[in-house]
Amino acid sequence: MFHTFRQRIRKYPFLHKLLKFIIVGATAALTSLFVSWLISLSFPQYNLIGKAIGYIIGFFVGFTLNKIWTYVDRAEDGERYLMKYMIVYATTFVVYLAFNYVCDHLLRLHQPFYWVLDVLQLHQLSEIAYTYDTSVSNFVSILVNSILNFLGTNYLVFKVPRPEEFFD
Numbered sequence: 001m002f003h004t005f006r007q008r009i010r011k012y013p014f015l016h017k018l019l020k021f022i023i024v025g026a027t028a029a030l031t032s033l034f035v036s037w038l039i040s041l042s043f044p045q046y047n048l049i050g051k052a053i054g055y056i057i058g059f060f061v062g063f064t065l066n067k068i069w070t071y072v073d074r075a076e077d078g079e080r081y082l083m084k085y086m087i088v089y090a091t092t093f094v095v096y097l098a099f100n101y102v103c104d105h106l107l108r109l110h111q112p113f114y115w116v117l118d119v120l121q122l123h124q125l126s127e128i129a130y131t132y133d134t135s136v137s138n139f140v141s142i143l144v145n146s147i148l149n150f151l152g153t154n155y156l157v158f159k160v161p162r163p164e165e166f167f168d
Contacts, residue, residue, distance in 0.1 A: 032058030088152035103137030
């Protein structure tokens with residue numbers, strides 16, 4: 001069954017890349033979330049700095065896995081992908097932090113989550129969730145960021161050259 005799935009998905013290169021990117025992105029995002037969670041447990045006053053450190057560590061995990069697995073067919077030895085990758089991710093990093101700030105301080109994305117827990121009378125879970133109230137905005141920010149990163153990585157960093165660019 002798994003072998004059949006692999007054969008089918010290889011017929012659709014964009015979908016194949018997207019699936020690999022999702023797996024790599026999930027690994028990098030879980031790494032990022034874990035690191036920022038550990039920092040927020042020890043130093044809750046440094047929430048945004050903890051998210052930044054988690055993001056940077058997730059960045060290197062994602063770059064490494066994307067280069068050696070997701071875009072291995074597009075990677076050439078002499079090409080400098082790290083700089084392009086850093087530009088894309090630096091741009092989305094600013095978007096990520098700004099979106100986190102807006103979600104935490106202006107939209108208060110976590111409040112509807114607490115309302116649902118209160119309606120379901122899950123008060124203990126609500127108290128636990130309140131302790132980690134920035135996790136909701138972090139999760140949503142990572143989702144938005146992942147979409148932007150895929151588009152940037154796929155079309156700007158590891159792009160397929162046009163036929164007229166092959167001999168440049």
